Amino acid sequence: MKKLLAFLLFGFMFFGLTAQNKSDLPNITLKNLDGQSVNISEINNGGKPFVMTFWATWCGPCVKEHNALTEVYDDWVEETGVKIISVSIDDARSTAKIKPFVDGKGWPFEILLDVNKDLARAMNVSNPPHTFLFDGNGKIVWQHTGYLDGGEEDLYEEIIKIAK
Amino acid sequence: MVIGYRLLVIENMMKKSLLILVAICCTTTIYAQDFLNKSKVSGSFQIDGNYYWEDNGIGISAEDINGESFGAYGFGKLQYQLGDFSAGMRFEAYQTTPMSGFDARVKGMGVANFFATYDNGTIGITVGDIYDQFGNGLIFRTYEEWTLGFDNSLRGIRAVFRPCNGVTLKGIYGKQRYYWVSYEEERGLVRGVDGEWDINSSIEALNDAKLKASLGASFVSKYEAEPSMEFDGCVYKLPQNVGAYAGRMNLGYGRFGFSAEYARKINDPSFFNNWIYRDGQEVLASLSYSQKGLGIVLQAKRVDNMSFKSMRTAWQNDLDIGFIPPINYTHTHCLPSMFAYATQPLGEMGVQFQVNYTIPKKTALGGKYGTKLAFNYSQVNDIKRDSVMFDGVNTLNMMGTKGYESPFFAIGDKMFYRDFNFEIEKKISAKWHLTLMYINLYYDMETIEGHPGAEAVKAHFAFGEAIYKINRKHSLRLELQHMWDNVGKNQEIDPLYEEYYVKRGNWMAFLLEYTIAPKWFVSVADKYNYGNPIADNRDHYFTGSVGFIKDQTRIALSGGRQSQGLVCVGGVCREVPASSGVSLTITTSF
Numbered sequence: 001m002k003k004l005l006a007f008l009l010f011g012f013m014f015f016g017l018t019a020q021n022k023s024d025l026p027n028i029t030l031k032n033l034d035g036q037s038v039n040i041s042e043i044n045n046g047g048k049p050f051v052m053t054f055w056a057t058w059c060g061p062c063v064k065e066h067n068a069l070t071e072v073y074d075d076w077v078e079e080t081g082v083k084i085i086s087v088s089i090d091d092a093r094s095t096a097k098i099k100p101f102v103d104g105k106g107w108p109f110e111i112l113l114d115v116n117k118d119l120a121r122a123m124n125v126s127n128p129p130h131t132f133l134f135d136g137n138g139k140i141v142w143q144h145t146g147y148l149d150g151g152e153e154d155l156y157e158e159i160i161k162i163a164k
Numbered sequence: 165m166v167i168g169y170r171l172l173v174i175e176n177m178m179k180k181s182l183l184i185l186v187a188i189c190c191t192t193t194i195y196a197q198d199f200l201n202k203s204k205v206s207g208s209f210q211i212d213g214n215y216y217w218e219d220n221g222i223g224i225s226a227e228d229i230n231g232e233s234f235g236a237y238g239f240g241k242l243q244y245q246l247g248d249f250s251a252g253m254r255f256e257a258y259q260t261t262p263m264s265g266f267d268a269r270v271k272g273m274g275v276a277n278f279f280a281t282y283d284n285g286t287i288g289i290t291v292g293d294i295y296d297q298f299g300n301g302l303i304f305r306t307y308e309e310w311t312l313g314f315d316n317s318l319r320g321i322r323a324v325f326r327p328c329n330g331v332t333l334k335g336i337y338g339k340q341r342y343y344w345v346s347y348e349e350e351r352g353l354v355r356g357v358d359g360e361w362d363i364n365s366s367i368e369a370l371n372d373a374k375l376k377a378s379l380g381a382s383f384v385s386k387y388e389a390e391p392s393m394e395f396d397g398c399v400y401k402l403p404q405n406v407g408a409y410a411g412r413m414n415l416g417y418g419r420f421g422f423s424a425e426y427a428r429k430i431n432d433p434s435f436f437n438n439w440i441y442r443d444g445q446e447v448l449a450s451l452s453y454s455q456k457g458l459g460i461v462l463q464a465k466r467v468d469n470m471s472f473k474s475m476r477t478a479w480q481n482d483l484d485i486g487f488i489p490p491i492n493y494t495h496t497h498c499l500p501s502m503f504a505y506a507t508q509p510l511g512e513m514g515v516q517f518q519v520n521y522t523i524p525k526k527t528a529l530g531g532k533y534g535t536k537l538a539f540n541y542s543q544v545n546d547i548k549r550d551s552v553m554f555d556g557v558n559t560l561n562m563m564g565t566k567g568y569e570s571p572f573f574a575i576g577d578k579m580f581y582r583d584f585n586f587e588i589e590k591k592i593s594a595k596w597h598l599t600l601m602y603i604n605l606y607y608d609m610e611t612i613e614g615h616p617g618a619e620a621v622k623a624h625f626a627f628g629e630a631i632y633k634i635n636r637k638h639s640l641r642l643e644l645q646h647m648w649d650n651v652g653k654n655q656e657i658d659p660l661y662e663e664y665y666v667k668r669g670n671w672m673a674f675l676l677e678y679t680i681a682p683k684w685f686v687s688v689a690d691k692y693n694y695g696n697p698i699a700d701n702r703d704h705y706f707t708g709s710v711g712f713i714k715d716q717t718r719i720a721l722s723g724g725r726q727s728q729g730l731v732c733v734g735g736v737c738r739e740v741p742a743s744s745g746v747s748l749t750i751t752t753s754f
Contacts, residue, residue: 024204027248027283029332035378035414036365037330039285058494067589071533091307092300093489096423096450097518100459104520105536116297116307122250124208124241124753126310130716143716145751149631149639150681 023138026122030087030112033099038112040119047136048081049162051155054120054130056090057101062129065147070107072152080163084109089120089128131155135162204245208753210310211238216263219744222703222725224263232261233745239310248285253278258313265731265740267480270313272344277308277317288324293317294336297487298358298382302427302446303408303472305487306340311731312738316484317341318354330365330378334358340474340483352474354485356384376416383409386474386485400439400564406432408444408472408486424449427470427486433564434476437469437510440567444469448489457522463491464515468547468570471509491516492542493583495603498675498691499647500625502667502729503607505544505581513575514544533591541584546576546611579620582606594633601627609664613730613739618664623649636681643675643689652697662698666728666742670695686710691727717752 027041043050053069055062069084076082086109088098095115102111114120123132126145133142133155142158144151214235218226236259243252257273260266279292295317297305308315320338327333335357339347360380364370385407392401410427429444450463472486488507491514495501519539523530549568551560559565585603592598607621625647632640651668672694677687691705707724723746731740 026245026250027285034376034416035362036376037332037362058496060496067536091489092297092305092448092487093491093494095300096421096452096463097461099421100452100454100461100518101520102459103454103456104459104522104538106457106522106534116295116301116305118295121295122243124206124243126208126210126751126753127718143753144682144713145716145718145753146682146713148679148681148683148685148713149633149641150637150679153636154682 024134024140025138026119028119028122030114030119032113033102033111040112043085044138045081045083045136048083048164049136049141049159050083050085050134051159052085052087052132052134054087054089054114054123054125054128056088056128057094057097058090059128061147063105064149065129065131065152066107066109067105068147068149068152069109070105072156073108076156076159080159082159082163085112086110087112087114087119089114089117089125091115133158133162202246205242206245206754207240207242208751209238209240210749210751211236212747212749214261214264214745214747216261216743216745219725222705222742222744224742224744228262228741230262232263235259235261235264237264237266237310237313249280249282251278251280260313263741263743263745265738266313267343267738269343274344276315276341276344283324286326288322288326290322291320293319293341294322294338296322296334296336298334298356298384299360299380299410299412300425300448300489301487302425302448302470303382303384303410303429303486304336304354304356304358305484307487312481314481315341319347320354328366330362330367332358332360340485342475342478342483350475351483352386352388354384354386354474356382358382374418376414378414380412381410383407384485386472388474388476390476395439395563398564400433402433402476403431406430406472419453419455421452421454422450429470429472429486432472432476434471434473435479436471436473437567438561439563440469440561440565442469442567444472446470446488448491457524459518459520461518462515463517464513465489465491466513466547466572467507467509468511469567490514490544492544492581493518493540493585495583497601497625497627497643497645498689499627499645499671499673500603500605502727503605503621503623504730505607506612506730508544508546508580508611511547511549511570511576512544512580513547514542514581516540516542531590531592536587536589538587538589539585543582544580546578546580548574548576578608578611579606580608580611597631597633599627599629601625603627615664617661619651621649621651621668623647639679639681641675641677641679643673643677645671645673647671649695655697657697665697666701667693669693669697669701683713684711685713693727716754718750720749722747 025041025043029037029039032038129147130145132140135141141162216229216233218224239254239256241254253275254277256276258270260271277293279290281290295306306316306318318338318340322336325333337355339351342351362378364373364376385405387405391404392399408429410425412425414423425448427446431441431443433439433441446467448465452461467488473483474485475483488509490505490507492505521537523535525534547570549570551558552566552569561567583605587601589599603625605623609615609618609621627645629643649669657665673691675687675689679685688708694702696702705725705727707722709722711720726743728742729740731738
């Protein structure tokens with residue numbers, strides 16, 4: 001059994017090598033609010049930086065962060081071309097509530113549903129909010145856990161550093 | 165001659181070895197660069213340390229602490245990724261104490277989780293400890309919740325097959341984690357298959373159709389070897405295989421959405437359901453409407469005898485195969501969250517209605533920044549149970565019988581939980597931000613906390629929060645809360661039931677927090693149970709915290725009193741006793 005496992009492991013690794021892995025985005029499929037599947041490893045912003053932020057409806061600081069980002073989003077997009085992808089880690093209790101919640105709050109971000117925390121686990125997110133900044137090639141250049149009032153400005157400083 | 169032959173053999177062997185070595189070297193030099201470029205190691209780490217001390221004010225004696233004043237809980241996770249291959253492990257150490265409120269069985273340390281996955285987008289195989297769910301998880305969900313000490317991962321194998329766009333097939337096989345009990349020991353096998361068809365993605369002509377639809381179905385079976393059990397001189401035949409199936413659909417049409425899932429399980433007598441032979445069933449449905457600035461959702465569910473565990477004698481939250489999502493609103497403010505709802509797998513019927521609305525900017529009511537409103541109503545009742553007469557004997561919930569009959573649409577008289585709340589959130593100016601909330605709560609303590617005879621909580625709450633932004637980085641936040649609960653007013657409390665009143669009566673609470681974005685926070689808070697019906701329980705719970713965040717690392721230190729209560733995540737709860745002490749939490753990832 002152990003031999004078989006070891007064999008499988010090396011087999012996997014060999015196959016793994018033959019594949020391309022340019023970015024820090026794992027090969028995981030999540031649903032968006034329309035129920036369509038989105039492969040995380042294919043996410044990009046046409047060579048421009050993008051932000052991925054993990055949140056939940058029951059997380060107060062997360063909702064604050066999203067409200068704050070909503071206010072500045074139009075300006076940020078205009079100035080840097082950045083895109084924000086917002087990943088909800090709410091479980092099945094809230095799956096059906098996310099769309100009305102997001103629309104009701106007027107958030108303009110692309111929302112993905114990480115119902116069983118597959119992506120959160122793969123990206124080592126322990127507690128929301130957890131925000132990642134990716135460069136145009138999908139490499140993580142900055143990350144931050146927690147949200148304190150005014151924290152969005154620090155994110156923006158990081159975005160400006162890498163936006164061309 | 166013989167020596168010469170031996171030398172020849174050795175030479176041959178050396179040649180072969182050399183050849184192999186050269187081959188390995190060549191491939192490694194070719195691949196070494198790739199290995200370095202493509203390999204990715206990541207991980208995370210968390211440690212919670214607690215130091216408890218005696219506090220006669222809230223009744224914590226040296227005996228309660230039992231010489232174990234230090235508790236520490238930590239995990240370290242390591243992941244390796246190379247293209248389509250990934251592997252990982254998690255080391256856990258739970259040094260629990262009587263004060264920490266964890267189930268004593270979580271105590272221990274070791275590698276609790278490991279896995280290896282190959283997934284090329286079409287085929288995916290995972291061996292090891294698996295987290296996954298089918299649909300809403302009604303008949304299969306494995307997950308991990310660190311704060312609860314909960315982990316029901318499946319050790320075994322999972323295969324995923326995506327033959328074409330929009331179609332996903334999954335199979336799982338294995339045994340569930342049961343604290344630190346060896347996987348060789350008794351518990352059931354879990355096997356299951358799931359299929360999902362996203363119609364719009366799979367049929368090109370429908371890619372951009374206004375109507376979005378997806379369908380899914382799953383089947384899960386657990387196997388336990390023991391075919392019968394003896395109790396009180398009777399032999400009970402038990403099903404060795406218990407099958408459960410579920411079907412689901414999701415529809416979207418413009419601003420409208422509808423989703424539903426139905427699950428059914430064959431008779432599954434267990435300790436949890438008092439060994440009755442009734443089939444279980446569950447339905448979860450929701451209807452929503454949303455447009456920019458307005459979201460409305462109505463949800464309903466019915467659960468009837470749906471505790472599904474991979475060991476018949478398991479109790480509490482042990483070895484759950486299925487997950488019953490609670491649908492009520494999750495309160496996060498400290499006073500209402502003392503009365504969080506825990507799902508009742510044996511039977512419940514609930515509805516939940518939520519409206520989120522943003523009054524647009526630059527209108528009379530919306531002001532310069534707009535105003536956010538939220539309304540929520542949820543209610544959960546018991547199901548109706550009619551007794552079945554057998555030979556003139558009422559067999560209601562009787563061991564070894566069908567238990568009861570329950571008309572699908574009939575609502576039970578007993579209300580478990582009801583909550584309606586209203587919230588207004590408004591940015592007044594660049595400096596000021598205000599939130600106000602009113603909550604009306606009914607909480608059946610008897611059922612939810614298992615205190616027979618306890619009077620239900622009928623309470624009102626008011627919450628207010630003001631944030632003042634001093635400048636770009638500095639902010640001050642003040643939170644005020646009050647809870648009105650008239651229980652036991654002007655009456656003698658029977659000392660026998662004293663523990664039912666620990667968190668009852670009026671409360672007030674405040675929190676003052678100073679933050680320097682993005683790195684520092686410091687806060688002081690107090691919860692005061694000034695209206696407790698028992699004068700001795702009118703205690704303050706004062707706490708102070710300070711924290712530091714640098715990128716993905718967070719360090720928080722807090723000290724003071726913790727009140728007795730439930731810590732709940734996703735409808736699963738654990739009871740935490742009152743305590744006094746300091747705690748340090750460090751989390752980081754890389």
